[in-house]
Amino acid sequence: MGDFSVNLENLISDLRRIVGDKWVVTQREFMEGYLRDETPDPVRPRAAEGLILVKPSSAEDVAGILKLANANKVPVFPVGGRTGLVGGSVPIKPGIILSLERMNKIEVDRENIMAVAEAGATLGDLIKAADEAGLFFPPHPGDEGAQIGGLIATNAGGSRAVKYGVMRNYIRGLEIVLPTGEILSLGGKLLKNNTGYDLMQLAIGCEGTLCVITKAVIRLFPKSKVMVTLVVPFNTRSDALKTVPEILRSGVMPLAIEYVQIREIEEAAKHLNERWPVQRGFAQLIMILDGASQEEMLLRCEEISEICESNSAMDIMLAETAEEQSRILRIRSNIYTALKPHMIDILDVTVPPSNLEKLMNEVDVIAAKYDVYLPAYGHAGDGNLHVHIMKEGVTDMRMADRIKSEIYKAAVALGGVITGEHGVGSLRIKDLGLVLSEKHIEIMESIKRIFDPNNILNPNKVLP
Ligand SMILES: Cc1cc2nc3c(=O)[nH]c(=O)nc-3n(C[C@H](O)[C@H](O)[C@H](O)COP(=O)(O)OP(=O)(O)OC[C@H]3O[C@@H](n4cnc5c(N)ncnc54)[C@H](O)[C@@H]3O)c2cc1C
Incomplete structure (x- = not known):
């Protein structure tokens, strides 16, 4: 061995x-x-x-x-x-x-509305600890078995990032261990900190290549008094997607605006032995709204409904109970799991939100050109699209690679990037040059050498 x-x-x-x-x-x-x-x-x-x-x-x-x-x-x-x-x-x-x-301890500091969590605690543990303290941790990157260290190392996003942002927006302090063995404490229970270069921001999203994250100070939020989930069906993708910027401009900021299509969301429900509650329309938006009172929530729902209806939405479903809302989120989070056995790769290209429809049209053109099924859905409020390259119709890995490259190029041409939340890992290294300049990659390599002179930490990840 x-x-x-x-x-x-x-x-x-x-x-x-x-x-x-x-x-x-x-x-x-x-x-x-x-x-x-x-x-x-x-x-x-x-x-x-x-x-x-x-x-x-x-x-x-x-x-x-x-x-x-x-x-x-x-x-x-x-x-x-x-x-x-x-x-x-x-x-x-x-x-x-x-x-x-x-290393999975979590302490909630109610005075500062923050949690101090060890890196091995799970997302599920953090959501529960915050809830028990009467507080709320908004982000929900799909799988609650992800650990705090992994969530920070990938700067995870997920469906509830529209209103409060991705992991980076929550991290106020980190304890890290350098590959050479020194322990560093960065930031703290602070909302402002301008003391020197911000190494904490380098550690966030480093995908385990610069340091090991051992502990984090994480910002929490007051628990919303009322939360509802809307499922809004539309006959066309265009109607659904043109609704999104109008909602974002309206001043009612949902926690999540997810775009799904009926075929894949029903497959996810079937995979869980559930039934998707809204059987109408080709395209649907799932929106999570929070508010301080029933009255405020009612007003927000009315405002959103008006915008949706002006874009030809059909009957809107309103889920008010916690059970129904978590069922909807669970089914949404399981689209990936349901499709995974038939899948070659999951992409997470991201474009300026207003270009999402153009990107999806480009994906359609690519699907027609290769005569393949490319299901696409995602975090519409963030312009973050998950396109799956399925096995159906793809004859070999070279063809899968060509399809992926064309989707990447389409995203980049629309002002986007090849990954908005999953990161580079092993899989996206050879495509980094589509987004980053040679100089950018050279600076990343120099930073890697400073942190990890012997290249022992997660070698051959992120960097070529
Ligand atoms: C069904 C499903 C849905 C998902 N939905 C989303 C989504 O909506 N949004 C999203 O962003 N992601 C999503 N993901 C991806 C995934 O949950 C995230 O990438 C997650 O943040 C990874 O956390 P983890 O603990 O599982 O890390 P791992 O997968 O174990 O590791 C991920 C990376 O982090 C590094 N790492 C792990 N722990 C540490 C540490 N302590 N210190 C330093 N580096 C470390 C690893 O070396 C690796 O590079 C989804 C995944 C699944 C399976």
Whole structure:
């Protein structure tokens, strides 16, 4: 096992000394779940042989592991909940898989309306802890098994980002461990901080290539007194999408504005043995609204309904109970899971929101050209579109690659980027040049060398 130069027995016994015997796993059958993420099988990178799974319990443990790995030039792969969609956490070289799952404490500070969460706590844990303290953590990037460290390392977005933003907007402080083993504390329970270059912002979205995130100070919000979910059906995509900027301009800012099409949302419902509550229309908008009182909510719903109806919306469904609303969100979050067995890749191209319809029209042209099914849906309020390249009609991986390239080029031509939330990971490296200049990539490489001089941390991810 292992092809690094260090004596393997010594490495394993040093790791055991740091975290305890029980938390160093060397048998492959006990690390299977750590060898892959949620990336569709046809494009997911394969895990290497020669891996050791290590589960630290503190930042000091993480520092000890990284110091040891750095001294011996052993690759380290930080993993979270393994829900990523670009192969970011897959250990593609012999080395150490670093799971922070034992570091899962969350403390809510009601005075400052913030939580201090260890990196191994899950999104589900954070939503629950905030709720129990009478507070609210708005973002919902799909899979509640994602961990705080992974959510921050990918700067996750999700469906409730329209009103309050993506992960970056919530992070006020971080504890990180550098690949060389030093522990850094960045920011804090602060709403303003202009002290020097903001290294915290570099750590957010670094996809485990610059540091290991061990703890975070996360901003929370007061719990909304009233929340409703609207499902608005339209006969055409154009009607649905031209409604979105009008809503955004109206001053009523929904937490989420999701665009779905009836075929895929029904498939997701079927996958969960549920029934999608709105059977009308080709295209639908799902909107989540919050407010301070029933009266305020009623006014907001009326205003939104008027805008939708002026764009030919059909009967609008209003979900008021918490159960019905979470059922709708659960079905929406499972479109990916339902389609995954038939899928080659999931793209998350992002354009200025007003160009979303043009992008979807381009995707239609590409689908017709190759005679393939390219289901597309997404976070319409953010201009973030998930296009799935399905197996149906795609004869080989070269054809899948050509389809992907054409979608990327269409997005970039519309002022967009190749990824709005999933990140680069392993999968998007070769397309970075479509968006970033050579100089930009050169600066990223220099930053990587400063943080990680021996290139031990999540090597061959993000950067070419
Ligand atoms: C059904 C489904 C729906 C989804 N919907 C959305 C969505 O709407 N929006 C969205 O943004 N994403 C979505 N995702 C993607 C996914 O949930 C996110 O990418 C998530 O943020 C990854 O968190 P994780 O803990 O699973 O990280 P992992 O997948 O384990 O790792 C992701 C990356 O983070 C790094 N990492 C993990 N932990 C740490 C750490 N402690 N320190 C440093 N680096 C670390 C890894 O090395 C890797 O590069 C969805 C996924 C699924 C399966």
